[in-house]
Amino acid sequence: MVKMTPVLLCGGSGTRLWPLSRKSYPKQFSSLMGAQSLFQASTHRLSGDAFAAPLIVTGEDFRFIVSEQLAAIHQQAQTILIEPEGRNTAPAVLAAALWxxxxxxxxLMLVAPSDHVIPDAEAFGAAIAAAVPRAEAGDLVTFGIAPTRPETGYGYLELAPGADTSVSTPQPLARFVEKPDAGRAAEMLGAGNFLWNAGIFLFSTKAILAAYEAHAPELIESARAAVAGSARDLGFTRLAADPWAELADISIDYAIMEKADNLVVMPYGGDWSDLGGWDAVWQESGPDAAGNVASNNATAIDCRNTLLRSEAEGLELVGIGLDDMIAVAMPDAVLVAHKSDSQRVKEAVATLKEKGAKQATTFPVDHRPWGWFESLVLGDRFQVKRIVVHPGAALSLQSHHHRSEHWIVVQGTAKVTVDDEVKLVTENQSVYIPLGGVHRMENPGKVDMVLIEVQTGSYLGEDDIIRYEDVYARN
Known part of the structure; x- marks a missing residue:
């Protein structure tokens, strides 16, 4: 049997789940619906005997997050394609197909976003299996979700006359329908021959490349050059930047699917959500008898149909007498909105960008290939950070023009280089890094190493780093 390659798209940086989802750490890497991230759950769902190892398409900023999250669930990708810049789904899928x-x-290629929620993996796997014969025959298969409400946040698929949305075999498609207003959505729900467009596709590599040749030939040359000029980099495949920059920013729906005449729809009647807003998170989280969803650090008192989430350790969120409200607390930002306005969260992000607030795009925890850090206190000429370094990982050999640092190890053991001196620093010990000192920190142990860093100086920005050596090949 021919195995399918899952092609997981995880380069997006959506803003509709702000403040949890931000440009520097978008929702696909967050644990919104359980212990695993959405990306990890998607990878796990598309694994097993029917699938080859996945092919991941992501961006420069997320490559180490992807590899770390794959390792955490004991999965390994065929390759991780690094897009030099976001160019939407048509170039991403084309690059994957060419590779x-x-x-x-x-x-066969099963193309899927990495931020969807599909609780019944077995039922979805059965739908994929039912679509395989059509994909092997050369058709392009798109998956449509049986609608349960007049949703205005999704695009729709209209089935051809005589097609049946309730069957478990691929059906002929009449057309794609853009996101409707509430009235039109209600009409389509009542008509019974419309499905939500899931943005999930199954086809053979040969069929999709033929579709690009027929319907989007202008993309072929640059994409082929980007793949041909790609370079291996620490286990990643970095697409060539110059030809990639010439590609149009266009979705696969517009470039291919709306033009193809060999397209069929696989109906899926199980639960599905793209978590396109906090209202969707509320719905998928299973509200209690009063309609409330509260995280472990949140409490609802006399509330109805309300979502309360505290994403900050040690921060308790309490709602009293709330109806149809959303409240999400992070260490550096809090969102409070009526549930009906959940799609307007992106307006808040745009407003914050205009006023120069870093919370618009920057996550409070900064993930790096060696681990992560967070700022605990930032004042005039000083900053206190918590830094976590994974076993066997090492920061770059570096120096700073404008700050000195004092490191205090609170867990594990650090191997510290300061100029010509190398020494081990254990729990409750500290070391001083003078201004201009060439230094490096490594974790030689088997557990995470945690330290507190106190910075002092005239400028404390992350761009005040001169790297001399870096095992992660960062410039």
């Missing part, structure tokens, strides 16, 4: 044409030319 697979060199490695598995007769295989």
């Amino acid at each position: 697979l044409a060199e490695h598995d030319p007769d295989g």
